[in-house]
Amino acid sequence: MGLFVWAPEWVRTGGDAGIEFFRVGRWPIFCMSRGEAHTATNAMSATREKLIGLLEPAIEALGYELTDLELNIGHGRGLVRVFIDCAEGITLADCERVSHQVSGVLDVEDPIASDYNLEVSSPGADRKLVKPEHFDRFAGHTVKVRLKRLIDGRRRITGQLLGRSDGRIQVRLNGKDLSIEIEDIEVARVVPDWNEFVRAGRA
Numbered sequence: 001m002g003l004f005v006w007a008p009e010w011v012r013t014g015g016d017a018g019i020e021f022f023r024v025g026r027w028p029i030f031c032m033s034r035g036e037a038h039t040a041t042n043a044m045s046a047t048r049e050k051l052i053g054l055l056e057p058a059i060e061a062l063g064y065e066l067t068d069l070e071l072n073i074g075h076g077r078g079l080v081r082v083f084i085d086c087a088e089g090i091t092l093a094d095c096e097r098v099s100h101q102v103s104g105v106l107d108v109e110d111p112i113a114s115d116y117n118l119e120v121s122s123p124g125a126d127r128k129l130v131k132p133e134h135f136d137r138f139a140g141h142t143v144k145v146r147l148k149r150l151i152d153g154r155r156r157i158t159g160q161l162l163g164r165s166d167g168r169i170q171v172r173l174n175g176k177d178l179s180i181e182i183e184d185i186e187v188a189r190v191v192p193d194w195n196e197f198v199r200a201g202r203a
Helices: 034-061 092-109 132-137 194-202
Strands: 010-016 019-024 029-033 065-072 078-085 116-121 142-151 154-165 168-173 176-181 185-190
Touching: 034 065, 034 078, 034 092, 078 092, 092 116, 132 154, 142 176, 154 176
Parallel strands: 078 116
Antiparallel strands: 010 019, 019 029, 065 078, 142 154, 142 185, 154 168, 168 176
């Protein structure tokens, strides 16, 4: 586990005859079959779920919520990024406390074979809404949603989050209310109200 964070970014650069091409940072172009890419994605997803199962109880025992976990294990040194939150907000001291606890769990369980760096941080002003209850907490806020498929002719929606019920969220867009299944959401983020941050800073 490293002290510094380095997160290579994988970008699809082209493809033909069943081949997926990726460029990793400044490294050369690598290629793999779509089947291999699918297998690698499934393995990454399984490892992520295993990490959440290992780390969430330890983080909750300290009084924090594990809001999200990002995993990037590929060419070179990987990255495990853990996002935490609590009602009082997150400070650097909170991140250091959780990092120490998480490092201990990972050292004992050793769930990742390759080298990686660990990063612990707050969700940020443009936080992702990952768990169903996140959509309850941030009802009334403006959200930006990227969908897995077209809904009402759109893949990207920005509007006011009205709430959640029966596995769906309601978003008001230009005076029209859209009902979206949570399963159809690829990524949902809160759009920060910077005026609110300024007012809070002056209070």
